[in-house]
Structure formats: structure tokens, C-alpha cells
Amino acid sequence: DVILYELHIGTFTPQGTFESARQKLAALCDLGVTVIEIMPVADFPGSRNWGYDGVDLFAPARCYGTPDDFRKFVDEAHQMGLGVLLDVVFNHLGPDGNYVNRFSPYYFTDRHHSPWGDGVNLDGPHSRQVRDFFIENGLYWLHEFHLDGLRLDATHALVDESSPHFLREFSERLHQSLDSRPIHLIAEDHRNLATMIEPVARSGWGLDGVWADDFHHEMRRLLAGDHEGYYEDYVGSIENVARSIQQGWLFTGEMSKHLGILRGTNANSVPLERFVIFLQNHDQVGNRALGERLHHQIDGDAYRAAAALWLLCPETPMLFMGQEWAATSPFLFFTDHSYELGHLITEGRRKEFNGFSAFSEESVRRTIPDPQNSETFRKSQLCWEERDLPPHTGVLRLFRELLALRRQEPCLRDRVRSGIQTKVLSHTSLLLVQASARPAIAVVAHLQGEDRVDITLPGGPWSILFHTQEDRFSGTKQGPELQVDNSHFVGFFDRPCTVILKQVDKPHG
Numbered sequence: 001d002v003i004l005y006e007l008h009i010g011t012f013t014p015q016g017t018f019e020s021a022r023q024k025l026a027a028l029c030d031l032g033v034t035v036i037e038i039m040p041v042a043d044f045p046g047s048r049n050w051g052y053d054g055v056d057l058f059a060p061a062r063c064y065g066t067p068d069d070f071r072k073f074v075d076e077a078h079q080m081g082l083g084v085l086l087d088v089v090f091n092h093l094g095p096d097g098n099y100v101n102r103f104s105p106y107y108f109t110d111r112h113h114s115p116w117g118d119g120v121n122l123d124g125p126h127s128r129q130v131r132d133f134f135i136e137n138g139l140y141w142l143h144e145f146h147l148d149g150l151r152l153d154a155t156h157a158l159v160d161e162s163s164p165h166f167l168r169e170f171s172e173r174l175h176q177s178l179d180s181r182p183i184h185l186i187a188e189d190h191r192n193l194a195t196m197i198e199p200v201a202r203s204g205w206g207l208d209g210v211w212a213d214d215f216h217h218e219m220r221r222l223l224a225g226d227h228e229g230y231y232e233d234y235v236g237s238i239e240n241v242a243r244s245i246q247q248g249w250l251f252t253g254e255m256s257k258h259l260g261i262l263r264g265t266n267a268n269s270v271p272l273e274r275f276v277i278f279l280q281n282h283d284q285v286g287n288r289a290l291g292e293r294l295h296h297q298i299d300g301d302a303y304r305a306a307a308a309l310w311l312l313c314p315e316t317p318m319l320f321m322g323q324e325w326a327a328t329s330p331f332l333f334f335t336d337h338s339y340e341l342g343h344l345i346t347e348g349r350r351k352e353f354n355g356f357s358a359f360s361e362e363s364v365r366r367t368i369p370d371p372q373n374s375e376t377f378r379k380s381q382l383c384w385e386e387r388d389l390p391p392h393t394g395v396l397r398l399f400r401e402l403l404a405l406r407r408q409e410p411c412l413r414d415r416v417r418s419g420i421q422t423k424v425l426s427h428t429s430l431l432l433v434q435a436s437a438r439p440a441i442a443v444v445a446h447l448q449g450e451d452r453v454d455i456t457l458p459g460g461p462w463s464i465l466f467h468t469q470e471d472r473f474s475g476t477k478q479g480p481e482l483q484v485d486n487s488h489f490v491g492f493f494d495r496p497c498t499v500i501l502k503q504v505d506k507p508h509g
Contacts (some may be wrong), residue, residue: 001413002083002184002273003403004318005033006281009041009064010048010329011381012321016502018069019062022076024384026059031324031396033084034404035184037151039282039416042089043071045096046336048377050282051087052153053335057137067145068458074146082299085184086141090134090158092116108128112159124163131166135173142178145192149184149208150174156189167196171206184208186276192249194266197274209316212275214250216284222447223306224297226357230258238447242422242430246311248275272314272415280320280329280348289353289368291330291380293323300326301496302392302447304398304468308498309445314415314434322382324399325392332369334377342372369404389476398473400468405500425453429493433458439503446480446493453491459503460487467499 005028013020028036029472040051043059051061067495074084089112100107106126108213112119121130141147152167160166171185186209187196196395198204214234219238244250251264267275278284285293295303303326311317319401322329350368353359359368369376386392389507406412411434413418419436425444430450432443437456442457459491462484469479481492491499 002035002316003033003406004035004037004085004276004316005031005321005411006037006318007038007321008050008282008292008331009040009061009143011377012331013384014381014412016048016064016381018065018073022069025073025077025080025082027384029080029082030400033082033319033399034407035085035148036077037085037186037318038087040087040089040153044094045338048334049094049287050333050335052089053072053177054089055094055097055099057088057093057139058380069084078146085149085151085163085186086145087151087153088138088141088148089153090137091120091154096341104129106134111116114154114157114159116157116479119157120506122158122160127162131169132191133424134166135170137171138342139177142174142183146492147474148182149182149186151186151188152207153188153461155187156191165205167207167259168200168205172200177204180408189489190263192251192267194270197270204398209274209276211281212244212249212277212315214282215244215277215310215315216279217238217312218244218250219279219306219310220284220294224304233258238424238430242424242432244277245432246420246422247270248315262486268417272417272420273316275315277310277313277320278318278320279306280323281318282320285320285331286333289333289356289359291318291369293327293330294331295326295395299496300395300474301469304395304473305447305496305498307395307399308402308468308500309430309447311399311406312412312434312441312500313434314412314420315350317381317406319399322344325387325396327382327392328386329380329382330378332380333371335371335378336374336377337372346370346372380470394473395476398468405465406443409439409441409502411435411439411441413437421458423455426451429453431455431457435503439505440502441503444489444491444501445490445498447496450495451491453489453493455489456508457487457489457501461504462487462489462501463504465500467497469495469497 010016041060042054043056043061045163047063047499077084108118109121109124112120121127185207187323188211196205196207200206217234218240221234248267252266256263350365359365370462407443414437423431428448429446434441471477483490
């Protein structure tokens with residue numbers, strides 16, 4: 001039942017507080033999401049931050065409001081039928097205000113390293129107390145604020161060579177502590193390790209889900225042409241998109257050119273709902289130099305077609321705030337550190353893009369927005385008024401209809417791998433059929449240029465529910481030529497479009 005919606009409290013509304021975010025909960029209910037995932041709120045220096053520089057792990061950030069304001073947000077979400085998850089960061093603490101080493105030298109170890117420096121001590125001398133510190137932090141958020149789960153940041157940086165692995169112990173302790181109600185523990189991890197989301201009874205780590213990046217990366221390469229950095233591992237093919245949907249992720253042990261190692265494991269035994277997939281998230285937007293969202297780089301036809309395919313995949317979808325109406329605002333990297341540290345942050349941010357062809361010249365890198373400038377933060381705030389203006393209204397209407405379909409249709413809720421079928425129709429089009437329950441739903445997704453699709457759908461008869469070029473979504477009356485006769489579907493596409501079909505019960509007699 002989970003349809004995730006990731007948001008950042010500081011930029012979700014112009015006021016940037018728990019209270020102002022609470023006032024938007026009704027809009028999220030109306031959209032059709034079921035679980036909110038809040039980016040980290042552990043307190044940090046300054047008044048604006050993504051949250052991954054947290055240093056007071058047991059204190060909701062004062063700039064967002066009081067702890068009781070946060071409780072009120074969660075309580076009201078629950079009253080509306082929404083779950084709430086919180087993003088937590090255990091792999092490092094922020095560069096300013098980190099006080100734990102004042103108490104003990106054993107929180108970090110030079111035996112392990114991460115992009116942020118020495119690794120967290122999860123397996124060395126006195127690691128028992130360090131493990132408990134983070135486990136108790138997870139328990140604190142769930143018990144004190146009645147949260148429904150946690151998203152664990154960059155778990156690949158939590159190096160632990162002991163047994164049981166920290167993540168398994170963390171999962172067991174939290175699930176046991178809250179056995180009276182379900183919780184969701186979701187990892188961010190690029191390694192594609194099935195062990196992470198296998199149950200403890202099968203020697204897994206017992207996490208409930210994992211961010212599966214491959215679908216996003218393959219789609220972005222296909223739609224926008226990204227090919228540098230980690231995108232060099234992706235070719236942007238319809239075949240690989242279909243494989244990502246069918247398998248949950250693309251890499252199951254193949255060589256990663258970008259990492260120089262074999263990446264991934266087979267996950268055929270893992271239910272597909274344990275894979276969280278997306279077309280946008282805070283990383284994939286905010287870690288771009290200019291914070292561009294996908295719909296800033298491709299046209300509206302392709303964006304709507306891609307969104308329809310993604311939201312009807314058997315995996316668990318996660319939206320990023322504003323995506324549902326194709327928000328004009330970027331999501332930029334922003335901080336509020338002291339001048340000395342802030343200057344280093346600004347320079348470091350610009351140096352990150354040295355290896356990208358678009359920013360190879362220093363004069364161009366200087367145009368990258370300064371994270372320390374308050375205007376960078378302000379530009380990242382959503383403009384809610386634009387939801388009522390075209391073309392945003394059409395995109396929002398499409399998202400609502402897709403999410404309603406996902407909630408209502410049994411085959412989109414009761415998903416089993418044996419009922420999922422993907423088929424490559426051409427180098428620009430694919431078919432996704434979900435038939436775990438009747439009536440089945442079929443998605444014909446044409447993602448680029450022109451194409452003629454002529455196929456026989458399994459089972460039948462079939463009828464067309466809607467397509468993404470309809471006037472109410474696109475604002476234009478020029479749609480594809482579509483025909484469906486029993487199980488025979490023919491479509492003439494002159495631009496990207498996704499068609500959703502539903503199996504029709506045969507009349508008796």
C-alpha cells in the first residue's frame with residue numbers, strides 16, 4: 001500500500017516549518033500518496049541545510065519548530081491516514097558542531113574510511129556503545145514521535161566486519177521494540193545486495209526496502225542523455241528499462257565501469273515491493289550542479305509518458321516534492337556554515353564538477369549557485385500557487401489519476417513476480433502487463449520520437465482506460481491514433497505517450 005513522498009521541511013513551503021508543512025497534508029492526501037518520507041531533521045549549525053550535516057541526533061532542528069510541532073505534524077498525518085518516515089544519518093556527522101569526540105575517542109575509527117573521513121566504529125574496541133548509540137537514536141524517533149519507520153542514509157558507508165552486521169541488529173532491535181505496529185526500515189545503498197532486504201529467518205539483514213537506483217539511471221540516460229559520472233554504466237535502452245522493472249534492479253553481478261568492480265546480486269526471491277524506485281529524489285536533483293529536475297530537461301510529453309510507466313511499475317514508487325505538478329523550482333545544494341567553513345564548502349562544491357564536460361572551464365563552474373548564499377535556498381522552495389496554472393494542472397491531474405488507479409486495482413496492489421510481464425516492443429516502446437489478479441492492467445509506454453505498435457495482448461478482451469496525451473493532461477487535442485479489438489492493439493505515436501489498458505470481463509453465455 002506504500003506510495004512514498006519525499007520532502008524537505010525547509011523548502012516544502014515558503015515558511016519552512018513543521019507547522020506550515022502540516023497545513024499541506026490535505027494536499028498530499030488528495031494527491032494519493034500514503035507515506036511521507038521527511039529528509040533529516042536532526043539539528044545542525046545554521047538555519048538552512050539539507051539535513052545530512054546533523055550533529056545533535058536527538059534534537060529536531062530548531063529552525064523547523066519545536067519537538068511538539070513535529071509531534072503535531074505526525075499526529076495529524078496519522079489522523080488523515082498518512083504514514084510518516086524519517087531519514088536518519090548514521091554514516092557520518094556534520095563537519096561543524098560534532099561533539100561526540102568530546103565524550104569518547106571511540107565513535108570513529110581510522111580502520112574504515114568514508115567520503116566524510118574516518119568511518120563510524122561499528123566493529124572495533126568499544127563499538128558496543130557506538131552501536132547502541134545509533135540503535136537508541138532509531139528507537140527515540142520511533143517511540144517519541146510515533147514515526148512509522150526510517151530511511152537510512154548511505155548504508156554502504158556503514159562498514160562492519162563483525163557478526164551480526166550492524167544493520168541486521170538495528171533492524172531486529174527496532175522491529176522487536178515495536179512489534180505491536182508495523183514499521184518500515186528502508187536503506188539507501190547502491191550495492192544491489194539482496195541480503196539487505198531478505199528476512200533474518202533467511203539469513204538476511206531484515207530491512208524492509210531499499211532505494212533501487214538503476215531504474216532512475218537507465219531512464220535518465222534514455223530520456224535526457226546523461227552519460228558522465230555513474231551514468232557511464234548505463235546505455236539508456238528500452239531493454240535495460242524492462243530488465244530493471246522485471247528484476248527490481250539492473251546490476252545483478254555485472255562489472256561496473258564506474259566503480260571498477262562487480263556490482264549487484266540476484267534478487268529474484270525478493271518481493272518487488274521492497275524495491276523503491278523514482279524518477280526524482282533529493283540526490284538525483286540536488287546533486288546536479290544546477291539542481292535541475294527531470295522535467296526541466298525533457299519535454300512535457302516525454303515526462304508524462306515516463307511518469308505513467310514509473311507509477312504503474314510493480315516496485316514501490318517514491319515521489320519528490322513538487323514532482324507531481326512539474327514544479328518550476330530547482331532543488332539546489334544549500335548550507336549555512338560559518339564563513340571559514342562555508343568558503344571551503346562553496347569551493348569544494350564547484351570542484352566536484354571538474355570532470356564534467358559542461359563545467360570543465362573554471363568560468364562556467366563559477367556560475368554554479370553558491371550553497372552559502374541564502375538566495376540558493378530561497379530558489380529551492382516550492383511555489384504552490386503554480387499548481388493551479390497550466391501546464392502544471394494537467395500534470396497534477398495525471399498523477400492523481402495514476403495513483404488512484406494504483407490504489408484501486410487489485411493487480412496493482414497484490415503483486416507477485418509470476419504475474420509481471422515486460423516485453424520490448426521496439427527501441428522506443430515497451431509493454432508492461434500486471435496480471436497477479438483480475439482484471440489485469442497493461443501499460444504500453446512509448447518514450448521517444450515516433451513509433452507504430454501492433455501487438456496481441458495476453459488474455460483479453462482489453463479496453464483503453466486513458467493515455468497521457470489526453471487534453472485534460474496535456475492541454476492539446478492532438479493525441480495518438482489508437483485501436484483495440486479484443487486482444488489486438490494498434491497505436492500510431494508521433495511523440496512520447498503511455499497508454500493504460502484494462503482487461504474486460506467476457507460476457508457470460
